[in-house]
Amino acid sequence: MIKFLNPSYVFKLSGKLLSLFKAVLLPIVVVGLIFSLFLSPKDYIQGDTVRIMYIHVPSAWISLLSFAAISFFCILNFLFKLKNVTLIYKSLAPIGLTFNIIAIVTGSIWGQPTWGTWWAWDARLTSMLILMFFYIAFIFSYKFINNSDRSIKACTLISVLGLINLVIIKYSVEWWSTLHQPSSISLTRETTVHFSMLIPLGLMLFALIMYVAVIFLMKYRIETIRIKRKGIRKL
Amino acid sequence: MLFKKVKIRLSILLTLSAISVFLIFLVFKVLEDNVLYFYSPSEIKNTNDLNLNKKIRVGGMVKKGSIQSNETEIKFVVTDLNNEIIVSYSGTVPALFAEGKGVVAEGRLRDKKFFIAKRILAKHDENYMPPELRGNLNKDAK
Structure with missing residues (x-):
């Protein structure tokens, strides 16, 4: 366990993982796209528009999960002053923000033909937009607050508020009437997505997670190198 | 010594979370129908x-x-x-x-x-x- 605190061990291990994930990424993206664009059926009412879901839903999940992760590591840092984990959340936050924006944009593109509007101020869409602002605030507070103690405090505050927002996002479609449909996939209820559509969804989720892993590890390694060579401008 | 500091920070965090949950609850109570x-x-x-x-x-x-x-x-x-x-x-x-x-x-x-x-x-x-x-x-x- 203690060797995970040793940066050079982590650096070596991350190199190995990176080449593994890179090898998996391209095949899984190709297979996932073939399934989602060609092999999966049209929806009975939306037609081909349903294919947007295969990128929209995984992106939304990833953006929620990565915010949960950066909050977790930020709070860990706040409580135990573990300097090493700052690298983790600094590397992950921009990726989460990107997928948050992807989820909002693809949702908007799906909404136009389906609902008849690009945007609605319902609880789900608004809370997702607020998550985007939390991401931006989080990134700004480690980028522009130079005093590291104060920047950790700011990040922790945003993490706590953001975690509450995550709960609101999750249950927004159940607590209030929204234009956004309720969850189709849940642990407690039966899935309302047909099996032939779950395959591309699962594949695309896996592909995007691999992509996140690759970008995250690349960024993590660059940050490690930057810290070792103090002359290089910091993140 | 370290443990005591962690305890203090943990209590700060828990207080902060409780206040945030309460404030957000109030906000939604005020907004009520608008949500x-x-x-x-x-x-x-x-x-x-x-x-x-x-x-x-x-x-x-x-x-x-x-x-x-x-x-x-x-x-x-x-x-x-x-x-x-x-x-x-x-x-x-x-x-x-x-x-x-x-x-x-x-x-x-x-x-x-x-x-x-x-x-x-x-x-x-x-x-x-x-x-x-x-x-x-x-x-x-x-």
Whole structure:
């Protein structure tokens, strides 16, 4: 366990993982796209528009999960002053923000033909937009607050508020009437997505997670190198 | 020594979380109705302060067999299976607008039973399936 605190061990291990994930990424993206664009059926009412879901839903999940992760590591840092984990959340936050924006944009593109509007101020869409602002605030507070103690405090505050927002996002479609449909996939209820559509969804989720892993590890390694060579401008 | 510091920070964190949850709860309490994207016909029926000038949204299911349209206007019944409201609208409807499907109408109430819509949005439900299965579903419904 203690060797995970040793940066050079982590650096070596991350190199190995990176080449593994890179090898998996391209095949899984190709297979996932073939399934989602060609092999999966049209929806009975939306037609081909349903294919947007295969990128929209995984992106939304990833953006929620990565915010949960950066909050977790930020709070860990706040409580135990573990300097090493700052690298983790600094590397992950921009990726989460990107997928948050992807989820909002693809949702908007799906909404136009389906609902008849690009945007609605319902609880789900608004809370997702607020998550985007939390991401931006989080990134700004480690980028522009130079005093590291104060920047950790700011990040922790945003993490706590953001975690509450995550709960609101999750249950927004159940607590209030929204234009956004309720969850189709849940642990407690039966899935309302047909099996032939779950395959591309699962594949695309896996592909995007691999992509996140690759970008995250690349960024993590660059940050490690930057810290070792103090002359290089910091993140 | 370190342990004591962690304890202090943990208590700060827990206090902060409790205050945040409480404040956010208050915010939603104040916003209350504004968080709802639309009202159901039952909510409109039970409301006491009816504001006919305020722009609101009504949502529910388009009642089967209720769509009547002529050149200038389309009329249909929105139901939540308990109560109903008649919606009148002139304009184009989204492609997914259909009988038995979810709908959200934006506009003004004329009275508790009649709504004049300025905009119609189709509400999609959480079901996704290929077209072949739709036939089976309809058979089951009959």
